Amino acid sequence: MIRTxxxxxxxxxxxxxxxxxxLTQEDLAERSGVSVRAIRNLETxxxxxxxxxxxxxxxxALGLPPEEVGRLMRRPGAEKQQPPGLVPAELPAASRHNxxxxxxHVDALRAHLSATxxxxxxxxxxxxxxxxxxxTSLILxxxxxxxxxxxxxxxxxxxxxxxxxxxxxxxxxxxxxxxxLGAGPAAGHPEEAAARLRDALSRRRVxxxxxxxxxxxxxxxxxxxxxxSAVLVAARRxxxxxxxxxxxxxxxxxxxxxxxxxxxxxxxxxxxAERSAASLVLxxxxxxxxxxxxxxxxxxxxxxxxxRDLADRLTNEQDRLRFLxxxxxxxxxxxxxxxxxxxxxxxxxxxxxxxxxxxxxxDDMVTHVTPSRGLAADLLDELIDHQMxxxxxxxxxxxxxxxxxxxxxxxxxxxxxxxxxPDRVAGQIWLPRQAVDSGRKEA
Numbered sequence: 001m002i003r004t005x006x007x008x009x010x011x012x013x014x015x016x017x018x019x020x021x022x023l024t025q026e027d028l029a030e031r032s033g034v035s036v037r038a039i040r041n042l043e044t045x046x047x048x049x050x051x052x053x054x055x056x057x058x059x060x061a062l063g064l065p066p067e068e069v070g071r072l073m074r075r076p077g078a079e080k081q082q083p084p085g086l087v088p089a090e091l092p093a094a095s096r097h098n099x100x101x102x103x104x105h106v107d108a109l110r111a112h113l114s115a116t117x118x119x120x121x122x123x124x125x126x127x128x129x130x131x132x133x134x135x136t137s138l139i140l141x142x143x144x145x146x147x148x149x150x151x152x153x154x155x156x157x158x159x160x161x162x163x164x165x166x167x168x169x170x171x172x173x174x175x176x177x178x179x180x181l182g183a184g185p186a187a188g189h190p191e192e193a194a195a196r197l198r199d200a201l202s203r204r205r206v207x208x209x210x211x212x213x214x215x216x217x218x219x220x221x222x223x224x225x226x227x228x229s230a231v232l233v234a235a236r237r238x239x240x241x242x243x244x245x246x247x248x249x250x251x252x253x254x255x256x257x258x259x260x261x262x263x264x265x266x267x268x269x270x271x272x273a274e275r276s277a278a279s280l281v282l283x284x285x286x287x288x289x290x291x292x293x294x295x296x297x298x299x300x301x302x303x304x305x306x307x308r309d310l311a312d313r314l315t316n317e318q319d320r321l322r323f324l325x326x327x328x329x330x331x332x333x334x335x336x337x338x339x340x341x342x343x344x345x346x347x348x349x350x351x352x353x354x355x356x357x358x359x360x361x362x363d364d365m366v367t368h369v370t371p372s373r374g375l376a377a378d379l380l381d382e383l384i385d386h387q388m389x390x391x392x393x394x395x396x397x398x399x400x401x402x403x404x405x406x407x408x409x410x411x412x413x414x415x416x417x418x419x420x421x422p423d424r425v426a427g428q429i430w431l432p433r434q435a436v437d438s439g440r441k442e443a
Contacts, residue, residue, distance in 0.1 A: 011045040017062050018043075032061035033149060033205070035228045053087065053151035088153035088180045091209065094140045097293070098264055101257035102138055105248045109142035112246045113207065113230050114149050124219055124231040126239055129250040130387040130405045131334040134289035135234035136211050138250065143209050143232055150230065152204035155180045160212040160236075163336040167214045170194075174221050177208060194221050201229040210234070214341045216241040236338050238385040251390070252287040261289065265296030270307070277307035284314035286406040291324050291331050298326050318414050321407065335411045342386055349379045350388060350404075354413045359392055359401040 018028055025043070029036040034054050040046075042054075099106065105127070112125050125142075127135050147154055155177055160167040168176070171190045174197050183200045201208075201222065206229040208222050213235040219242060222231045239245065253261070262278060263271050271278045285291035299310055313323045321332040339347065352369045353360070360368075365376035380402065383389040392403045404412075 009045065011043050014039075014058065015043050017064065021062050023062075028058065028061055032057040033151075034058055034061075035205070038203075038228075057151060087151075088155050088182075088206075089147075090156040090180060091143055091147070091154050092140060092156060094144045095137045097261075099134070099137060099141055100260045100264065100289075101253045102134065102141070102250065105138055105250060106142050106145070108248060109139070109232065109246075110145045113142065113146045113232060123244045123246050124223060124233055124242060125246045125248070126213075126233045126235050126242065127248050127250065128235050128238055128387065130252075130288075130390070130408070131236075131338045132286075132288040132290035132331050132407055133250045133252070135250065137289070138248075139209055139211065139232050139234045143207060146207065150205050150207040152206045152229075153181065154207045154209065156209045156211070158211045159218050160214055160337065160341060163333065163340040167212075167341060168218065170217050170221050173218055177222065181206065197221060198224050202227045205229060207232065212236060212337070213239065215239070236341060237387060240385075253289060253292070255282065255287070258282045258285070258287040258292055261292040262296050265293070265300050270299075274307040277311045280311040281307055281314065284311065284317075284320060285324070288331070288407065290329070290334060291407070294324050294326050294329050294331065297329070301326070317410055321410055321414070331407055332411065332416065335407050336416060338387065339408075339411060342388070343382070345379065346382045346386060346388070349383060350408070350412045353404060354409065359403050361399045361401055 025039050174193045201224045208231045210233045216239045324331040349369045392401045
């Protein structure tokens, strides 16, 4: 048994226990998951507020029996432990359904976030994808799987929760995270608050999860070199100015995975009995995880309705976004939130592209969006970065073709459900079905 009863302080007890176990500080750090710097500060008495979680991890790594752990916690120098209630645990619940087609991404994110001993947590993990691709579900699934690697807490911040809100600025994000960490009242000056946040993250092992990021500036204040904390981000656009990022791009599901989403919610017997209707539902949902999930929940709540009933409801794309909604889940709301954060020139380019049928190339941008080829190329880059447009490959003659994501195209073509689209041009946009049926025309 390792004896820690003779030393008089916590620092002496830790040194004695570590040397008795024939471990270096580096060995103990690797076993416990506590940083070498934190162990060194504990053993030299430089840590005035040692954390209970860190001490428990160290005691477990040293193989101390329960009675020795208790004595370790009562040593002078351990009496100022931070109350457990100040350790944030803010992660929303992960999806209760299997994330079909995303296992490789989940495993890669968890491996990156767990690689603290290699110092990889200085590289933010960024998940990028179009509206409805399931970015939030993916980061939450990954984050819940590594909670034990971050004993000092998990902080979750939705940076832009809806189309009617404005994105949080860096000066709002920094005090928000500081409050979660219990680091005291935010400093009056933004630069001082940012410095305090860097200090707090460098001293702890915290996982910060950011949802709906719109810019690099929202993420950058949380990045600390040499920190044992980590940052996981679901981004609505590419964040190229964040160097050395660990990026995962997600899109629509393959046919097999899309069908599996429906089967998981409805059962293989129900989908198998209406395979042709199921195929139509997959196509009308654009194989987007959010749309498929909504469709499956709608049918699950209506066992008396057939898949053909749902396929018929989704046939007319003018009404599709309105029907892909159940409870607080809405594909239109997801698209609207992304659309609201676009710069005005990019929104204008989208509106002009609504008249383009199917795939388009750079020449179509010149024809329909702007006569300037340079500006057309820049706007196309912006549309791709903001996940509104994706490449579909070159033609036989080498032209690169692009396509609006289906849900984005429907949103800009028909406008928000229940309201008049602010940029609608008379004679160029189809009316909702009910308006057509009544014979009314747009003014």
